[in-house]
Amino acid sequence: MPVEQPRARVSLGGVELGGVVELEVEAAGLYQAGRYRLVCAASAASLLPLAMDGGAPVPILLEIGADGFGFAPLLSGLVETVRFDLARGVAVLQGRDETALLIDTEISQSFVNQTASDVALAVAQAHGLAANVTPTQTLIGQYYQIDHARSALTVGARASTQWSLLCGLAEVAGFAVSVVNGTLNFGPMLDGTTRMVTARNFLGLEVDLITALPASVTVRSWNCRDKKVVTQAAGSGKATNLVRPNLTTQQAGEYASAYLQNVQRHAQLLLGRMPGDASYAVGDTLLLSGTQTALDGSYQVAALQWRLNDRDGFVQSLKAYGVA
Known part of the structure; x- marks a missing residue:
């Protein structure tokens, strides 16, 4: 049922952020990250520590809801940039969903005698993601008729990050791969509603x-x-x-x-x-x-x-x- 009288709820690191002025969310698709752009009336004083912390990106949860219907998640991700529009008195937050964790992580391990689903499970576990993974049987080295061990060097330029590796394995297996609301999906594309x-x-x-x-x-x-x-x-x-x-x-x-x-x-x-x-x-x-x-x-x-x-x-x- 379409949402009536909609309103957004935004949580930064588990703390609700008020003053939402405008929200744009691009849903995660096959082989691509979800993205968002949030304009809020929060003061620079309240968000400046977030932008200047220099540590790990702050998690963000974007939800939409209406009175009587609760809230439905649109995107769970990270704050990657904060722009302060001092003339308008607003802040603009932008970032990607949790797919960014895989896109930004270079391959640093060998996947010895592992299947594509083993790799997907290992990646999900490394980032604290839930795993919706369809088991596979073929050792990934056999996909390329080389070795059963795929190291950062043998993967080569075709797959330098965890995300590019999973996308390549999914393509060979005829699977789809995505990260949606904290879950890594790796398997046949399922029919939606x-x-x-x-x-x-x-x-x-x-x-x-x-x-x-x-x-x-x-x-x-x-x-x-x-x-x-x-x-x-x-x-x-x-x-x-x-x-x-x-x-x-x-x-x-x-x-x-x-x-x-x-x-x-x-x-x-x-x-x-x-x-x-x-x-x-x-x-x-x-x-x-x-x-x-x-x-x-x-x-x-x-x-x-x-x-x-x-x-x-x-x-x-x-x-x-x-x-x-």
């Missing part, structure tokens, strides 16, 4: 049809173990070519099919603006009806942003791809 919508649910609604997309994908790889070139393709027509290291024939074929499927998702793009609803999430499915055209159908939410201010109230903007 299915919602019936019409144009009347939106303050603004557009659908873009993209006609210049590749119709086929060719993946080429040099397999170090077998010492041979591997080439696999998916689809037919206008092509795009990819080069990926150390894939087997089966892996190259699966990669080509998955990549083509992902590219073709962009053929139909829904852009909408609507009253804010904190229950929406990336991965939700919108069943659009009422246009009486081929534009009616299923769209999966890929990006979501909430805004709260005095002028517009609580609104959200979303981007969703058509689902065949």
